[in-house]
Amino acid sequence: MTNPTSSSKVILISGASSGIGEATARHLAAAGHRVVLGARRLERIAAIAGEIRQAGGEALHHELDVARLGSFRAFVLLAKAHYGRIDVLVNNAGVAPLAMMDELRVCDWNHMIDVNLRGVLHGIAAVLPVMKEQGAGHIVNVASTSAHRIVPTMAVYSATKVAVRALSEGLRQESKDLRVTVVSPGMTRTELAGTISDPKAKATISAMMDEQGIPASAIAEAIAYAIGQPGNVDVGEVIVRPTAQG
Template identity: 45%
Template sequence: MQHNIANKVVVITGASSGLGEATARHLASLGASVVLAARRKARLDALVEELTAAGGKAIAFETDVTRAQDLHALMQGAVAHFGRVDVLINNAGLMAIAPLSETKVEEWDRMIDINIKGVLYGIAAALPLFEKQNSGHFINVSSVAGIKVFSPGGTVYSGTKYAVRAISDGLRHEVGGAIRSTTILPGAVDSELKYGSSHEQSASNVKDFYQQAIPADSVARAIAYAIEQPADVDINEIVLRPTVQEF
C-alpha cells in the first residue's frame, strides 16, 4: 500500500531525535514529503540535508509546541511549500519522572504544556486546514502510561498521556467521516525521552527500565501502517511495546 504514503505531506513535531526523526526517515523513504518541526533547528537542517540527498522531499521549521503561534506558522509554512497537509503527527513529548512528594511543579507544568497543550495547539492549527480540504489525518503519540498509571514517579506523566488518549478519541468522534485520528501508545522505545527526569533516583530507575527498549523505527512502522490504509479505514489505536516489557 505504499501508494497511500507516496506524495502525502506529513508534518512531524519533535522531529529532531527519537521517534520523530525515525518516522521522518521512514516516511520519506516511502515517498512522503515530510515537514520537520522541533526547537533544535540545526539538527532538523542536518536531517533535511540527509533526506534530500537520498532523493526525499523535506523541509524544516523551528517550532516550540508550547507556543500556539509556532504551530500555526508551521502549518501555514507547510501549505506554502507543499500546497497541502495530509497528516499531522503530534509527537513532541517530555517525560519527567519523580515522586509526587518531590512537588516538582515546574516539571508538571512543562509536561502539561508540551504533552497536552502542544497536542491541542497542533489540532487547532491543522483542523481548519483538514476541514477545508475535507481530508486529513491526526496521529497523536500517547504511551502505555496512557493506559496504566506509571507509578510511583510517573503519575503526572501518565496524566498527560491519558489526556492525549481522551483528546484523540473525542477528536475522532467530532471530526466526522473525512478526517482520521490515530493514537500511538508505545512502551519503552529508544529515544531521548528517557533523559527527561531531573530526580536522581527516578532517572536511574528509568535508565534501567529502558534497557529493554526497542528501536524508534518500530514506532515509525506502526505510524506508516496507520497512514497507508485506504481513506475509509481509520486505525484508531496502536499499542506496541517490547516483547519482554511487563508494564
C-alpha cells in the same frame, strides 16, 4: 528512495529532532512521502532534513515550539504555503521529567502539561482548519503505554497521556472526514530519559531502556501502517511495546 507519487502525502512531524520523530521522518520519506520536520533544535532538524534530501527524499524543516500556538501555526503555514495541502500531522513532541508527586516538582508538572497535552492541542488547532477545508486529513497523536498503566513517578506524565487518548477519541467522533490515530509506545530507546530531572528515576528508566527498549523505528513503522490505510479506514489506536515489558 522512492520518488513522490500520487499516493505521496504531506506529513508534518513535531519533535522530529530525535527518537520517534526522527525515525518517523526518515521512514516516511523513504516510503516516498513529503515530510516537514519541526522541533526546537533547529540545527538538528536542518541536518536530518538535509540527510533525507541527500538520500533522494523530500523534506522541509522549521523551528517549532509546540507549547506556543503561534509557533505551531507558523509551522503549519510553511507547509501549506509550500505544498498547498497537509495530509497528516504527527503530534509526537513530548517530555517526561518523572518524579514522585510528594517531591512537588510543580514546574515539571506544568512543563509536561505544556508540551505533552497543550502541545497536542496546539497542533490540532493549527492544522484542523486546513484539513476541514480540504475535506480530509489525518492526525496521529503519540501517547504512551503509560496512558494504560500508571506506576509511581509517572502520575503526571500518565495524566497527560490519558488526556491525549481522550481528546483523540472525542476529535474522531466529531468528524466524519478526519482520521485520528493514537499510537502508544512502550519502552523505546529515545532521548526521553534525558528530560527526567530526578536522578533516581532517570537512572531507573535509562536502565530499562537499555535492557528492554525497542528501537524508535518500530514506532515509525506503526505510524506508517496507520497512515497507509485507505481513506475510509481509521486505525484508532496502536500499542507497540517490548515483548518483555510488564
